[in-house]
Amino acid sequence: MNDTRRGEEAGEERPLLRKPARHSLATQWKRHMAAHVSRDWADVVLVSCYLITGLLDSASISVWGSFVSMQTGNTVYLGLGLAAPTESTRWVKSGVSLASFCIGSFLFSRFHRYFSPKRRWVLVASFTGQFxxxxAAAAIVSAAGTPANKEEAGWRVLVPIALVAFQSCGQAVTSRALRYNALTSVVLTSIYCDLFSDSELFALLNAERNRRAGAPLFLLLGAFLGGRFAHSSFGVAGALWAASALKMAVVVAWLVWPSNPPASRGDADEGRRRQDSDSRLLPAAN
Incomplete structure (x- = not known):
C-alpha cells in the first residue's frame, strides 16, 4: 500500500521535474534567436550571395530580357524604352523589376531597422522571406511555362520578375546590417575600381582584397550556371529553384552562426550606439 502510494506520488512528481528542463530549452532557443550574430567571417556569406545574383540575373536576362537584381542595366533599358516605347517590351519588364526592387528596399530596410539589424531571428526571417x-516565382514559371517569344510581357513574365526583384534587395540590406557595405551583391563596378586601386593588391594577407576579388568571381560562376540553366531543359525555372535552395542554405547558416559574446554593463551604452549606427547605415545608397 505504501509502495503504491509512493509510486503514485513519484508519478505525480515526474511531470513537475521535467518542466524546468523543457522551459530551459525553450529559454535557450529564445536567447539564441534573439542574440546578435557575430560579424566575424560573415562576409563569406555575403560573398556567396553573389552566386545567387549571377544565377538569377543571367537566367533572367537570357529568357526575359531584363535583370532582376542589378538595377543599373534596368535603368538604362527603361530610359531606352521611354525614348522608343514601341520597339521592344524590355523597358516594361525592366521598369517592373526596378519598381519592385525599390519597394523591397523600402520594406526590408525598415524591417531590419525596427527589430535590430543584426539580430539572428531578423536575419533568418529576412532570408526565409527571400526564399x-x-x-513562388519558380512555382509560377514551372506551372505557367516560359513564353516562346522573348517580347511577351504578360503576367507569367511580369509576376515572377516582380517577386524575384522584390526579394533580391534583401541581400543588399543585409550587407548594411552587418556593416560590409561594399558587398551588396548587386553592384560590381565600384568593387572592380576599389579592387584594382588597392595599394596592397598583391599583399599576401589582405582581407579586403579577398572580399573584392571573391564578389565578381562568385557572380561570374553564378552567371555561368544561370546561362547553363537557361539553355537547358530546366530553363529559368531551374535557375529559380536552385536560387531558392541557396537561399535556404543561407537561412541554415544564420541559424548556426556564432553569436556576439554578451556585453558587460560598461559596454551596454557603446553597444546601443553601435546598433543605432548600424540602423542609420541601412538606407545608404549603393
Whole structure:
C-alpha cells in the first residue's frame, strides 16, 4: 500500500521535474534567436550571395530580357524604352523589376531597422522571406511555362520578375546590417575600381582584397550556371529553384552562426550606439 502510494506520488512528481528542463530549452532557443550574430567571417556569406545574383540575373536576362537584381542595366533599358516605347517590351519588364526592387528596399530596410539589424531571428526571417518569394516565382514559371517569344510581357513574365526583384534587395540590406557595405551583391563596378586601386593588391594577407576579388568571381560562376540553366531543359525555372535552395542554405547558416559574446554593463551604452549606427547605415545608397 505504501509502495503504491509512493509510486503514485513519484508519478505525480515526474511531470513537475521535467518542466524546468523543457522551459530551459525553450529559454535557450529564445536567447539564441534573439542574440546578435557575430560579424566575424560573415562576409563569406555575403560573398556567396553573389552566386545567387549571377544565377538569377543571367537566367533572367537570357529568357526575359531584363535583370532582376542589378538595377543599373534596368535603368538604362527603361530610359531606352521611354525614348522608343514601341520597339521592344524590355523597358516594361525592366521598369517592373526596378519598381519592385525599390519597394523591397523600402520594406526590408525598415524591417531590419525596427527589430535590430543584426539580430539572428531578423536575419533568418529576412532570408526565409527571400526564399519564399523566389520559390513562388519558380512555382509560377514551372506551372505557367516560359513564353516562346522573348517580347511577351504578360503576367507569367511580369509576376515572377516582380517577386524575384522584390526579394533580391534583401541581400543588399543585409550587407548594411552587418556593416560590409561594399558587398551588396548587386553592384560590381565600384568593387572592380576599389579592387584594382588597392595599394596592397598583391599583399599576401589582405582581407579586403579577398572580399573584392571573391564578389565578381562568385557572380561570374553564378552567371555561368544561370546561362547553363537557361539553355537547358530546366530553363529559368531551374535557375529559380536552385536560387531558392541557396537561399535556404543561407537561412541554415544564420541559424548556426556564432553569436556576439554578451556585453558587460560598461559596454551596454557603446553597444546601443553601435546598433543605432548600424540602423542609420541601412538606407545608404549603393
Amino acid at each position: 519564399c518569394f523566389t520559390a
